[in-house]
Each structure stands twice: as structure tokens, then as C-alpha cells.
Amino acid sequence: DMKVTQMPRYLIKRMGENVLLECGQDMSHETMYWYRQDPGLGLQLIYISYDVDSNSEGDIPKGYRVSRKKREHFSLILDSAKTNQTSVYFCASSLGQNTEVFFGKGTRLTVV
Amino acid sequence: QQQVRQSPQSLTVWEGETAILNCSYENSAFDYFPWYQQFPGEGPALLISILSVSNKKEDGRFTIFFNKREKKLSLHIADSQPGDSATYFCAAGPGGSNAKLTFGKGTKLSVKS
Numbered sequence: 379d380m381k382v383t384q385m386p387r388y389l390i391k392r393m394g395e396n397v398l399l400e401c402g403q404d405m406s407h408e409t410m411y412w413y414r415q416d417p418g419l420g421l422q423l424i425y426i427s428y429d430v431d432s433n434s435e436g437d438i439p440k441g442y443r444v445s446r447k448k449r450e451h452f453s454l455i456l457d458s459a460k461t462n463q464t465s466v467y468f469c470a471s472s473l474g475q476n477t478e479v480f481f482g483k484g485t486r487l488t489v490v
Numbered sequence: 491q492q493q494v495r496q497s498p499q500s501l502t503v504w505e506g507e508t509a510i511l512n513c514s515y516e517n518s519a520f521d522y523f524p525w526y527q528q529f530p531g532e533g534p535a536l537l538i539s540i541l542s543v544s545n546k547k548e549d550g551r552f553t554i555f556f557n558k559r560e561k562k563l564s565l566h567i568a569d570s571q572p573g574d575s576a577t578y579f580c581a582a583g584p585g586g587s588n589a590k591l592t593f594g595k596g597t598k599l600s601v602k603s
Contacts, residue, residue, distance in 0.1 A: 418499075418595055419595055420494075420579055420596055421534070421579065421593040422593070423591070426590075436590075437592075468533050468534070470533070478536050479524075480535075481533030481534050481535065482533050483531070483532055483533050484532075484533055
């Protein structure tokens with residue numbers, strides 16, 4: 379069963395704490411993505427990874443960094459979380475850049 | 491500057507009717523247009539997509555109509571069912587690629603029975 383798995387599904391952090399969001403996929407997809415979704419704003423691309431250690435900024439990378447040391451895992455890190463980073467974060471993957479993108483179920487992050 | 495716009499923001503139709511969701515874009519470099527369907531608590535899932543070389547794409551009850559000159563497209567959902575109730579996102583990307591998709595804000599569809 380092809381899927382993108384995100385952990386945790388829900389997370390509450392205090393402002394200034396570090397946050398680690400993890401994502402895994404079992405489809406051997408080369409390309410992985412991190413998006414955030416805010417009410418009424420659609421999805422915004424934070425980072426894209428074309429393969430291990432081959433990452434590129436998306437539209438809103440400020441305040442985030444990523445790590446991809448294995449093809450099947452892609453992590454999103456927030457160093458010193460801010461309240462405006464409260465959002466739902468989606469990880470996604472695709473075999474290449476011209477194939478269907480599969481999304482995970484999301485992580486709802488609240489920064490208080 | 492929002493490059494992909496969707497309307498209406500929300501739409502209610504009766505079961506069996508055709509729902510029409512609209513999308514427009516500004517960037518002439520966009521040539522790949524996927525539509526995603528999202529249910530509450532789930533991630534978006536690809537529903538249907540079209541490349542700018544085509545003006546129509548059908549998949550069962552779902553049809554995309556595309557007008558390159560006017561930079562507009564629409565998703566028609568025929569014979570709407572309550573199970574179609576979801577939020578639909580129009581997205582656009584350059585070079586036939588998923589790599590740099592720009593998403594619209596979505597249309598929330600409710601189908602009443």
C-alpha cells in the first residue's frame with residue numbers, strides 16, 4: 379500500500395522551542411516536499427528535495443530547514459518556533475517531477 | 491500577488507446536479523494544471539489534471555475545460571454525490587512539472603441530498 383506517513387499528527391510547542399516533523403514514504407520516490415496549509419490560503423511550498431542531500435527552497439523557506447539523509451525520509455525542522463508557524467504541515471512525494479504527487483495526512487502544529 | 495485564483499469560495503449543489511468550480515491564473519509559463527480533492531483531516535489527493543496543449547480532459551464524472559487565451563479553467567463535476575463534498579484546489583505549474591506548483595485557495599463544495 380503506497381503511502382506517505384507523517385509523525386506526529388498533532389503537536390503543541392512553546393514559542394522558542396525546536397520542532398522536528400518527520401515524514402516517510404514507502405514508494406522509493408525521488409522527490410519529496412514540505413507544504414504548509416493555513417485556513418483560506420491553500421498550500422504553500424516550503425522546501426523541495428530532489429534526492430538525498432539535494433534540497434531546494436520553495437516559496438516560504440524562512441524559519442525552516444530540512445534534512446534528507448535517506449531517500450525515504452524527509453524531515454522539517456523549526457529552530458526556535460514562532461507563533462506564526464502554527465499551521466498544518468503536509469509532506470508529499472512523487473516519483474519524479476512530472477508524476478503524481480502523493481500527500482501525507484498532515485501534522486497540525488500549534489505554537490503557543 | 492496571488493497567481494492562481496479560485497471561485498467561488500464555497501458552493502452548494504443538490505445531489506445529481508453539475509457543480510462548476512472555476513480557476514484562473516496569471517503566469518503564462520504555467521502549462522500543467524492539476525486539481526486536488528481534500529477531505530477534512532486528510533491530505534490533498536490528485537483528482538484530475540490537464541496540460542495546456544489540451545482544452546478538455548475527462549475522467550468519469552469529472553471534466554476540466556481549459557481556455558489558454560483567457561487563462562481560465564473550470565472543473566465540472568457531473569451527477570454530484572454527497573461523497574463529493576470536499577475542498578477542491580486548483581494548482582498550476584510550469585514546464586509540465588509538479589516541482590513548483592502554485593495552489594489556489596480552494597473551493598469548498600457541499601452536495602446536499
